[in-house]
Amino acid sequence: MYNLVVFGAPGSGKGTQSARLIDEYGLYHISTGELLRDHIARDTDLGRIANEYISKGQLIPDQLMIDILEHTIENNPDTANGVIFDGFPRTIEQAHALDKMLAKRGAKVDAVVGLEVADEELIDRLIKRGLESHRSDDNPETIQNRLKVYNSQTAPLRDFYTQAGKYHAIEGSGAVEDIFHSIRESLRPTRS
Numbered sequence: 001m002y003n004l005v006v007f008g009a010p011g012s013g014k015g016t017q018s019a020r021l022i023d024e025y026g027l028y029h030i031s032t033g034e035l036l037r038d039h040i041a042r043d044t045d046l047g048r049i050a051n052e053y054i055s056k057g058q059l060i061p062d063q064l065m066i067d068i069l070e071h072t073i074e075n076n077p078d079t080a081n082g083v084i085f086d087g088f089p090r091t092i093e094q095a096h097a098l099d100k101m102l103a104k105r106g107a108k109v110d111a112v113v114g115l116e117v118a119d120e121e122l123i124d125r126l127i128k129r130g131l132e133s134h135r136s137d138d139n140p141e142t143i144q145n146r147l148k149v150y151n152s153q154t155a156p157l158r159d160f161y162t163q164a165g166k167y168h169a170i171e172g173s174g175a176v177e178d179i180f181h182s183i184r185e186s187l188r189p190t191r192s
């Protein structure tokens with residue numbers, strides 16, 4: 001089992017690079033953002049709760065998010081070969097929960113890819129995406145709040161995973177293909 005966390009600020013390209021990585025490594029992709037947006041689109045109970053937070057640029061409460069993730073892993077036998085976690089963990093509490101979940105299965109987080117992009121570029125990308133995405137959170141006000149939330153609640157994970165010797169800093173601006181190549185090179189030694 002090889003478990004990879006794709007980490008970075010909103011708009012850093014987690015989804016784009018995850019798509020390339022699944023093809024390359026044959027891993028199962030869990031995007032918590034896509035999962036929640038799917039619930040919102042289907043107007044489920046969870047979707048209604050999630051939308052309250054997402055439209056304000058806030059995080060879904062930890063315990064709810066952790067339960068959803070555990071449920072997803074349990075109900076997908078395809079996760080047994082390993083998973084790309086895209087958008088999770090986003091808090092230290094979620095990171096501890098992920099360690100526990102994987103430990104139960106005799107596994108661990110093998111590597112964390114951190115896509116690093118300057119704030120001005122993130123804002124540019126998200127505003128552009130908002131023109132087509134129709135996402136309730138891709139508008140200038142909510143974008144500002146998402147970056148604030150990222151800096152206060154999620155960014156500390158960079159130190160957390162650096163101390164664990166798992167963090168791979170990747171320059172996240174430039175051509176999609178070049179970024180993908182640097183991820184691949186950086187991960188090579190972690191895949192035995």
Ligand code: ATP
Nearest residue numbers: 010011012013014015032033054058059060087090
């Ligand atoms: P990117 O553009 O790099 O894919 P993103 O930040 O635009 O990243 P998603 O990962 O799709 O978007 O997440 C969208 C929203 O869903 C978040 O702003 C948050 O409200 C909610 N969400 C997603 N994952 C989590 C999580 N692990 N914990 C709490 N809330 C989450």
Ligand code: MG
Nearest residue numbers: 014015031033
């Ligand atoms: Mg995404």
